[in-house]
Amino acid sequence: MRQIAAMRDSVSLALAGSGGAGVMTAGNMLLEAAAAAGCYGLMTRTSGPQIRGGEAAAMLRLAAFPTDAQEDRFHVLAAIDWQNVARFAAEIPLGPQSIIVGDPAHGEPPEVFLKSGARYVPVALKKIAGEIKGAWPNMVALGVLAGLIGLPAAAVEAAARKSMKKGLEPGIAAARLGMAQVDSVRDFFLAKPDNPGRRWLISGNEAAGLGALRGGVRFVAAYPITPATELLEWLAPALTKVGGSLVQAEDELASINMALGASYGGVPSLTATSGPGLSLMIESLGLGVTAEIPVVVVDVMRTGPSTGIATKTEQGDLNLAIYGMHGDAPHIVIAPNSVVDCIAATQWAVGLAESLQVPAIVLSDQYLGQARAIVDAPAFQSVNFEREKAGSGGAYKRYALTPSGISPMAIPGTAGCTYTADGLEHNERGTPSSQAGDHLAQMDKRARKISQLDPGDAWASVEGEGETAVVTFGSCTGPVREALASKPVKLVSLRLLSPAQPAKLRKALQGVKRVLVVEQNHSGQFLRYLRSEYDLPGEVKSLRRPGPLPFRPEEIQQAL
Amino acid sequence: MNAPLATVTLQAKDFKSDYKPVWCPGCGDYSVLSAITKALAMLALRPENVAVVSGIGCSSRIPAYTTCYGFHGVHGRSLPAATGLKVARPELTVLVASGDGDGYSIGGNHFLHACRRNVDLTYIVMDNHVYGMTKGQPSPTTEPDWPSKLAPGGTGLREFHPLVIALASGANFIARAFSGDPNGCATLIAEAVRHPGFSFIEVLSPCVTFRPEQRGWKDVAHPAPVAFTDDPGRAARRIMTDDGFNIGVLYKGNRPPYGAAQTSPGSVKDLEKAFQL
Numbered sequence: 001m002r003q004i005a006a007m008r009d010s011v012s013l014a015l016a017g018s019g020g021a022g023v024m025t026a027g028n029m030l031l032e033a034a035a036a037a038g039c040y041g042l043m044t045r046t047s048g049p050q051i052r053g054g055e056a057a058a059m060l061r062l063a064a065f066p067t068d069a070q071e072d073r074f075h076v077l078a079a080i081d082w083q084n085v086a087r088f089a090a091e092i093p094l095g096p097q098s099i100i101v102g103d104p105a106h107g108e109p110p111e112v113f114l115k116s117g118a119r120y121v122p123v124a125l126k127k128i129a130g131e132i133k134g135a136w137p138n139m140v141a142l143g144v145l146a147g148l149i150g151l152p153a154a155a156v157e158a159a160a161r162k163s164m165k166k167g168l169e170p171g172i173a174a175a176r177l178g179m180a181q182v183d184s185v186r187d188f189f190l191a192k193p194d195n196p197g198r199r200w201l202i203s204g205n206e207a208a209g210l211g212a213l214r215g216g217v218r219f220v221a222a223y224p225i226t227p228a229t230e231l232l233e234w235l236a237p238a239l240t241k242v243g244g245s246l247v248q249a250e251d252e253l254a255s256i257n258m259a260l261g262a263s264y265g266g267v268p269s270l271t272a273t274s275g276p277g278l279s280l281m282i283e284s285l286g287l288g289v290t291a292e293i294p295v296v297v298v299d300v301m302r303t304g305p306s307t308g309i310a311t312k313t314e315q316g317d318l319n320l321a322i323y324g325m326h327g328d329a330p331h332i333v334i335a336p337n338s339v340v341d342c343i344a345a346t347q348w349a350v351g352l353a354e355s356l357q358v359p360a361i362v363l364s365d366q367y368l369g370q371a372r373a374i375v376d377a378p379a380f381q382s383v384n385f386e387r388e389k390a391g392s393g394g395a396y397k398r399y400a401l402t403p404s405g406i407s408p409m410a411i412p413g414t415a416g417c418t419y420t421a422d423g424l425e426h427n428e429r430g431t432p433s434s435q436a437g438d439h440l441a442q443m444d445k446r447a448r449k450i451s452q453l454d455p456g457d458a459w460a461s462v463e464g465e466g467e468t469a470v471v472t473f474g475s476c477t478g479p480v481r482e483a484l485a486s487k488p489v490k491l492v493s494l495r496l497l498s499p500a501q502p503a504k505l506r507k508a509l510q511g512v513k514r515v516l517v518v519e520q521n522h523s524g525q526f527l528r529y530l531r532s533e534y535d536l537p538g539e540v541k542s543l544r545r546p547g548p549l550p551f552r553p554e555e556i557q558q559a560l
Numbered sequence: 561m562n563a564p565l566a567t568v569t570l571q572a573k574d575f576k577s578d579y580k581p582v583w584c585p586g587c588g589d590y591s592v593l594s595a596i597t598k599a600l601a602m603l604a605l606r607p608e609n610v611a612v613v614s615g616i617g618c619s620s621r622i623p624a625y626t627t628c629y630g631f632h633g634v635h636g637r638s639l640p641a642a643t644g645l646k647v648a649r650p651e652l653t654v655l656v657a658s659g660d661g662d663g664y665s666i667g668g669n670h671f672l673h674a675c676r677r678n679v680d681l682t683y684i685v686m687d688n689h690v691y692g693m694t695k696g697q698p699s700p701t702t703e704p705d706w707p708s709k710l711a712p713g714g715t716g717l718r719e720f721h722p723l724v725i726a727l728a729s730g731a732n733f734i735a736r737a738f739s740g741d742p743n744g745c746a747t748l749i750a751e752a753v754r755h756p757g758f759s760f761i762e763v764l765s766p767c768v769t770f771r772p773e774q775r776g777w778k779d780v781a782h783p784a785p786v787a788f789t790d791d792p793g794r795a796a797r798r799i800m801t802d803d804g805f806n807i808g809v810l811y812k813g814n815r816p817p818y819g820a821a822q823t824s825p826g827s828v829k830d831l832e833k834a835f836q837l
Contacts, residue, residue: 036837198836200836210832213831214828218648219648221644238831241824241826242825242826243826250640250670251669254637254673255640257633257641258640258641260633261613261631261633261641261645261646262644262645262649264631265644266648284633284634291631374837412629412645412652413651413652420632421631422624422630422632423616423632423633430624431579
């Protein structure tokens with residue numbers, strides 16, 4: 001055993017290199033190794049615009065506690081080479097306490113990194129790898145990073161055995177050599193958490209897919225779009241294992257309508273997309289509202305408008321999700337506020353869509369969706385709410401004016417209950433109607449379903465106490481939570497964005513004198529929404545900026 | 561309750577609802593509605609096991625005029641909705657009703673991909689070469705010199721050829737029908753439903769309000785002089801060179817229909833093992 005000095009409860013590491021250097025492979029293995037050692041962690045990634053083979057960086061935060069935030073500065077930047085890596089400078093902030101590991105064979109680190117005051121530690125990655133037949137520099141770099149944070153060699157080896165299909169033994173040997181290179185550097189040793197519980201390693205997109213299946217989704221229509229594609233790709237084989245199906249659509253107009261068609265057939269249905277796709281789906285979501293067909297759309301937001309920055313995060317689709325549809329179209333909008341919450345939030349969205357017979361939009365984003373996190377194993381929650389189905393016989397009224405606004409839905413195949421689901425305004429039987437009375441009655445009914453929803457405690461994460469409160473949603477929550485740690489400031493992270501819950505927020509903000517609203521978009525869409533639906537107490541400040549850079553705790557603390 | 565009923569043979573009228581159509585007197589779509597109900601009776605189906613899916617337009621009003629399950633969705637999107645329904649509920653018989661505007665213009669892309677995907681659907685397009693519901697604008701099948709308020713003097717654009725497009729895109733059954741012969745139309749619809757995969761029937765269905773000259777179609781429509789072919793090359797030549805009033809089955813392919821992935825119901829909990837450390 002090595003002598004271990006003062007341990008840190010969190011370290012941030014970046015591993016960068018050009019295409020084919022194996023940066024992501026090594027980054028994923030480091031995350032697995034940290035998991036094997038019992039730590040928590042979060043890995044995000046960035047890459048250049050090339051389709052394949054471009055420069056990339058794996059950004060890891062490893063910690064003794066669960067986290068969804070990046071730190072203010074990285075402790076270590078290791079680069080296998082420096083080709084185009086300088087373009088990631090804004091995403092990998094360094095400081096005087098940081099170190100830069102680079103291979104002298106590829107020259108000095110770029111000035112943009114050196115000017116941070118970080119110490120340069122040259123390690124001949126390529127030369128060391130060359131000493132072992134079949135080994136690659138990325139495995140040496142993995143060893144260097146593992147050694148710098150004091151991960152046991154056994155954990156690295158376990159991760160390699162889990163991940164590597166070929167070159168395993170040379171890889172392990174190269175990692176060992178890498179670890180030996182930094183034997184004397186002990187500045188960044190990571191403490192293990194004291195609760196060795198059961199953990200999962202999952203991405204936000206996988207989590208949303210899993211939540212969908214937990215909620216009962218058995219039909220998915222898919223049109224590829226960054227950064228939602230992995231969600232659909234995870235669901236494709238998964239659905240076949242649970243008796244469901246996935247159809248690749250020709251466009252998002254088709255995917256949302258396929259989902260509506262399948263759901264009309266009685267099968268809980270979902271599609272996933274990003275901003276451009278959600279824009280295309282909006283008209284048909286209105287059909288879901290009027291014809292009262294449950295459907296879930298997961299919007300993994302990226303920077304907009306238009307094509308924006310397809311691979312980077314932003315919370316700019318809030319207005320579209322809440323206000324996008326023409327006419328008055330009450331529906332559900334839910335935002336997961338951590339990687340692992342993508343499971344519960346999506347499952348909840350399915351439950352609400354099914355039980356209220358309404359479309360539900362889940363506002364995830366690229367940061368949550370593509371991050372992989374080591375989390376405490378989430379408890380299995382069984383299916384919450386189901387669709388109320390019509391039996392047979394009688395003069396069936398598909399859109400009966402019930403006190404709850406929810407009318408039993410007949411599923412094709414049910415004798416005696418045939419009806420036409422219609423985007424035209426209709427009467428209780430579903431017959432198209434242009435009568436003012438029918439329009440008002442059906443508008444009231446559809447609004448009643450949504451306004452009578454009682455979300456219980458699930459409407460928001462409310463944490464801490466204080467006269468100042470930060471109100472936020474989605475992927476901003478992780479950095480906010482971290483910025484407020486051990487401060488007398490309350491955190492309110494809304495999960496149910498629509499319908500608004502003014503009574504619940506009023507109660508949560510009792511005694512609060514200052515409110516800081518944190519969101520990641522340019523115009524303050526969330527602030528405007530809060531102002532229109534809620535009474536915010538006292539002085540209200542806004543911290544907002546567009547993507548693609550994630551919020552870091554320091555930025556939030558400065559705004560407080 | 562279903563078992564004894566299933567032995568009762570239903571008649572065409574049992575598939576017709578009591579809603580009064582919005583169509584103009586003399587509209588070809590009345591006959592197409594009759595043909596659909598006759599075909600369903602011929603097929604000895606029950607209304608609750610049939611879904612009629614449509615988009616927006618005159619012809620797309622058909623679902624509610626039947627006693628089947630109906631889905632009257634968004635303009636141009638009937639085929640995707642029907643695709644989702646059929647894949648999710650393969651035991652249902654799914655008919656799709658559309659028109660030349662809904663099906664060939666706003667829904668044109670879905671037409672290509674529905675043919676290609678070859679889901680077991682029957683797609684009935686009532687073609688009258690005009691947007692009727694919006695009162696007389698040119699559609700993709702309108703003649704280039706047909707004058708209208710929106711295109712005075714005509715569009716100058718060549719007509720879209722739906723049958724050729726369907727063939728090129730992979731439709732497994734292609735027929736042309738004429739609403740003026742409801743019995744013949746019913747037989748074609750029944751044959752289309754029976755044929756596996758994506759079946760496309762272009763029904764010439766006159767708009768007597770905006771295209772009164774189409775009343776003359778009854779004088780020019782004629783049965784196809786030769787039987788259908790299963791050779792796409794021959795079918796293409798026939799469809800490209802016929803007079804546009806050749807009524808009957810023109811092509812029957814034998815591509816296997818879209819099959820949903822074989823599923824083996826397991827549990828979601830098994831999937832979660834992949835995430836456990």
